[in-house]
Amino acid sequence: xxxxxxxxxxxxxxxxxxxxxxxxxxxxxxxxxxxxxxxxxxxxxxxxxxxxxxxxxxxxxxxxxxxxxxxxxxxxxxxxxxxxxxxxxxxxxxxxxxxxxxxxxxxxxxxxxxxxxxxxxxxxxxxxxxxxxxxxxxxxxxxxxxxxxxxxxxxxxxxxxxxxxxxxxxxxxxxxxxxxxxxxxxxxxxxxxxxxxxxxxxxxxxxxxxxxxxxxxxxxxxxxxxxxxxxxxxxxxxxxxxxxxxxxxxxxxxxxxxxxxxxxxxxxxxxxxxxxxxxxxxxxxxxxxxxxxxxxxxxxxxxxxxxxxxxxxxxxxxxxxxxxxxxxxxxxxxxxxxxxxxxxxxxxxxxxxxxxxxxxxxxxxxxxxxxxxxxxxxxxxxxxxxxxxxxxxxxxxxxxxxxxxxxxxxxxxxxxxxxxxxxxxxxxxxxxxxxxxxxxxxxxxxxxxxxxxxxxxxxxxxxxxxxxxxxxxxxxxxxxxxxxxxxxxxxxxxxxxxxxxxxxxxxxxxxxxxxxxxxxxxxxxxxxxxxxxxxxxxxxxxxxxxxxxxxxxxxxxxxxxxxxxxxxx
Amino acid sequence: xxxxxxxxxxxxxxxxxxxxxxxxxxxxxxxxxxxxxxxxxxxxxxxxxxxxxxxxxxxxxxxxxxxxxxxxxxxxxxxxxxxxxxxxxxxxxxxxxxxxxxxxxxxxxxxxxxxxxxxxxxxxxxxxxxxxxxxxxxxxxxxxxxxxxxxxxxxxxxxxxxxxxxxxxxxxxxxxxxxxxxxxxxxxxxxxxxxxxxxxxxxxxxxxxxxxxxxxxxxxxxxxxxxxxxxxxxxxxxxxxxxxxxxxxxxxxxxxxxxxxxxxxxxxxxxxxxxxxxxxxxxxxxxxxxxxxxxxx
Numbered sequence: 001x002x003x004x005x006x007x008x009x010x011x012x013x014x015x016x017x018x019x020x021x022x023x024x025x026x027x028x029x030x031x032x033x034x035x036x037x038x039x040x041x042x043x044x045x046x047x048x049x050x051x052x053x054x055x056x057x058x059x060x061x062x063x064x065x066x067x068x069x070x071x072x073x074x075x076x077x078x079x080x081x082x083x084x085x086x087x088x089x090x091x092x093x094x095x096x097x098x099x100x101x102x103x104x105x106x107x108x109x110x111x112x113x114x115x116x117x118x119x120x121x122x123x124x125x126x127x128x129x130x131x132x133x134x135x136x137x138x139x140x141x142x143x144x145x146x147x148x149x150x151x152x153x154x155x156x157x158x159x160x161x162x163x164x165x166x167x168x169x170x171x172x173x174x175x176x177x178x179x180x181x182x183x184x185x186x187x188x189x190x191x192x193x194x195x196x197x198x199x200x201x202x203x204x205x206x207x208x209x210x211x212x213x214x215x216x217x218x219x220x221x222x223x224x225x226x227x228x229x230x231x232x233x234x235x236x237x238x239x240x241x242x243x244x245x246x247x248x249x250x251x252x253x254x255x256x257x258x259x260x261x262x263x264x265x266x267x268x269x270x271x272x273x274x275x276x277x278x279x280x281x282x283x284x285x286x287x288x289x290x291x292x293x294x295x296x297x298x299x300x301x302x303x304x305x306x307x308x309x310x311x312x313x314x315x316x317x318x319x320x321x322x323x324x325x326x327x328x329x330x331x332x333x334x335x336x337x338x339x340x341x342x343x344x345x346x347x348x349x350x351x352x353x354x355x356x357x358x359x360x361x362x363x364x365x366x367x368x369x370x371x372x373x374x375x376x377x378x379x380x381x382x383x384x385x386x387x388x389x390x391x392x393x394x395x396x397x398x399x400x401x402x403x404x405x406x407x408x409x410x411x412x413x414x415x416x417x418x419x420x421x422x423x424x425x426x427x428x429x430x431x432x433x434x435x436x437x438x439x440x441x442x443x444x445x446x447x448x449x450x451x452x453x454x455x456x457x458x459x460x461x462x463x464x465x466x467x468x469x470x471x472x473x474x475x476x477x478x479x480x481x482x483x484x485x486x487x488x489x490x491x492x493x494x495x496x497x498x499x500x501x502x503x504x505x506x507x508x509x510x511x512x513x514x515x516x517x518x519x520x521x522x523x524x525x526x527x528x529x530x531x532x533x534x535x536x537x538x539x540x541x542x543x544x545x546x547x548x549x550x551x552x553x554x555x556x557x558x559x560x561x562x563x564x565x566x567x568x569x
Numbered sequence: 570x571x572x573x574x575x576x577x578x579x580x581x582x583x584x585x586x587x588x589x590x591x592x593x594x595x596x597x598x599x600x601x602x603x604x605x606x607x608x609x610x611x612x613x614x615x616x617x618x619x620x621x622x623x624x625x626x627x628x629x630x631x632x633x634x635x636x637x638x639x640x641x642x643x644x645x646x647x648x649x650x651x652x653x654x655x656x657x658x659x660x661x662x663x664x665x666x667x668x669x670x671x672x673x674x675x676x677x678x679x680x681x682x683x684x685x686x687x688x689x690x691x692x693x694x695x696x697x698x699x700x701x702x703x704x705x706x707x708x709x710x711x712x713x714x715x716x717x718x719x720x721x722x723x724x725x726x727x728x729x730x731x732x733x734x735x736x737x738x739x740x741x742x743x744x745x746x747x748x749x750x751x752x753x754x755x756x757x758x759x760x761x762x763x764x765x766x767x768x769x770x771x772x773x774x775x776x777x778x779x780x781x782x783x784x785x786x787x788x789x790x791x792x793x794x795x796x797x798x799x800x801x802x803x804x805x806x807x808x809x810x811x812x813x814x815x816x817x818x819x820x821x822x823x824x825x826x827x828x829x830x831x832x833x834x835x836x837x838x839x840x841x842x843x844x845x846x847x848x849x850x851x852x853x854x855x856x857x858x859x860x861x862x863x864x865x866x
């Protein structure tokens with residue numbers, strides 16, 4: 001019994017020892033696990049932190065800082081044409097002074113003081129706004145010095161928060177291309193409207209939208225058009241510079257222009273774009289297109305063939321020339337003197353169907369292909385009657401935008417390939433293949449003929465030494481209530497240079513030019529539109545990489561003997 | 570309480586743990602500090618970018634095409650360049666320096682250039698790029714020797730012959746000129762260039778002459794000495810050019826001891842390649858009249 005108790009005692013002591021040992025082992029294990037766990041946790045936290053900082057920390061901050069509220073628009077050389085600009089605006093906050101009266105002085109006094117700063121504001125309207133007690137804009141886009149003067153009025157309710165506004169550093173230059181942004185922040189006109197999605201999308205607006213325009217060329221074209229417009233007292237003017245090989249529009253001007261930074265009542269009618277929105281009967285500038293169609297169709301094979309140049313009677317309708325050029329003319333002479341009669345005969349030979357097909361291929365039966373909203377041409381439908389074919393051949397009975405004309409002339413001189421015009425800058429791989437309208441040989445012949453018109457014909461005033469300009473004048477009477485008006489003309493000069501390897505088409509158009517002293521009392525294209533070309537090309541040529549060179553020209557030696565040394569006009 | 574080994578160990582572990590924790594915390598703070606610094610810097614950059622774009626916009630506005638056109642019309646009147654103002658290639662450029670054709674019209678000279686007597690040089694000499702002096706000017710002795718050599722050899726030596734270590738003969742070659750050099754100058758049909766070459770030494774020399782005339786050290790004794798030299802020179806140059814009276818006036822000063830003249834030559838040398846012509850004056854006062862004339866020319 002005793003032994004049993006002893007043994008139990010011993011055994012129980014052993015058990016206890018075992019227990020103690022086990023427990024201490026467990027504790028030690030637990031401690032080790034705790035320490036390991038703690039280290040792992042700290043390590044993990046540190047690692048996670050590093051990864052977090054490395055991955056997220058750097059990227060999240062940079063996103064919003066440099067992104068403009070609306071993307072920039074730049075020209076092909078990166079010159080900003082439209083950008084976000086933090087301007088001041090005048091905001092009325094009636095709660096600025098707490099619950100008391102909104103203004104220190106009376107609304108009438110404050111309005112009078114504001115009118116002293118902004119003389120064009122309406123005092124009654126301002127007084128009503130201030131008296132209404134509603135927070136609202138009093139005026140948008142004020143100058144910093146005006147903001148300072150308002151500050152001196154001592155009215156806390158007049159606040160001038162800085163707001164990002166659309167600003168056009170070049171003022172009215174290229175206004176019709178750029179358009180403007182409405183108060184709601186969306187483009188309302190021009191490329192601002194066309195590119196609105198791209199300019200407002202956060203994914204794209206960080207990079208500027210690049211236009212095909214060259215601001216220097218645009219500036220020169222607008223400047224010279226404006227001078228020409230003033231010299232001839234014209235109502236308006238338009239001009240295009242187009243790259244013949246890509247269809248990029250390097251300049252597009254419609255005058256009078258407007259300032260997109262400041263739209264007032266006077267400038268609203270000027271928002272209308274004469275180059276793409278309005279269609280005109282362009283007149284004689286269509287003659288080279290008719291002649292090219294005839295050459296291409298194999299109808300006109302002999303440049304020396306003479307056509308009678310007497311007034312043409314077709315179904316009770318008489319086709320005249322501006323004056324008598326003698327008994328007969330050949331085609332080069334007809335182009336040089338701009339003879340309606342001979343062109344009509346060539347078109348008659350060609351036939352209405354083929355002329356219509358060529359003109360349709362040039363896109364004369366649809367809106368011009370350009371990003372801007374454009375006018376629809378007046379296009380004779382159905383089968384063309386003989387008289388329709390004849391009048392269309394010299395540019396009457398068919399109304400087009402100057403943009404149509406520019407694209408067609410590009411095809412005429414570039415080897416015969418028509419490409420849509422675009423205002424976006426194209427990378428070399430983005431240039432459209434285009435559709436072939438004429439054979440290269442036809443285009444080569446046309447280059448000779450166009451050059452001859454400028455060197456010896458009606459376009460002599462467009463010649464600039466060394467630039468090898470070729471082109472055609474066009475003076476069309478505007479249709480009025482009682483037939484064509486003798487005194488309101490649309491004069492156009494469609495030119496390309498350099499003619500030995502055409503690079504650019506330049507169009508100048510005058511709306512209702514008058515005979516002035518500067519134009520020797522004449523109102524035809526040779527006296528107002530052609531000199532503009534003659535002055536624009538030397539200004540833009542070197543900028544575009546076309547250097548003047550008196551030792552080069554397109555070879556016209558095979559056509560030169562066909563021209564009688566007449567008066568040339 | 571006894572500090573057993575295991576307890577010390579566990580305390581040690583705890584301390585290490587605490588230290589690590591503290592370090593992690595410190596690191597975290599530090600990282601946060603750096604991050605906020607970065608954020609501040611980025612905000613600063615953004616602000617600067619806005620400011621930059623503002624300034625850029627202002628510049629673009631002030632320098633917009635219409636403003637520039639207006640400015641050009643009022644102030645400058647620049648015109649578009651004409652075809653004659655363009656050179657298309659290096660060949661066209663080289664064409665300007667082509668020899669005159671047999672029936673070509675005579676050159677238009679804008680400067681009154683005296684026809685060079687045969688054997689006179691208008692070629693500028695080489696200048697040492699390190700010292701800025703004409704080659705050979707460093708050593709006056711050598712220069713003097715060269716002048717002597719020139720006196721003996723006359724104008725036979727070619728200007729290019731003496732390149733290398735023998736600066737003496739080389740200098741001699743420069744002073745009395747080589748016919749080939751004169752021909753070369755003749756061939757340069759560009760009017761301006763020729764005028765420049767001929768004018769430069771003249772102008773430079775006048776400066777030197779004026780300085781000497783104004784100088785207080787024109788001693789009568791030496792003036793006498795020059796008087797002797799002068800007739801000789803007049804004989805040597807039968808057709809006295811316009812610059813001759815001036816030269817005669819300056820002669821008293823010119824006849825100073827050689828040392829002073831070397832100084833002048835040194836001073837003149839860095840002004841241009843024509844310095845070497847002056848080095849020739851570093852010779853003794855009794856140098857041949859011919860070489861003296863070249864220097865004046």
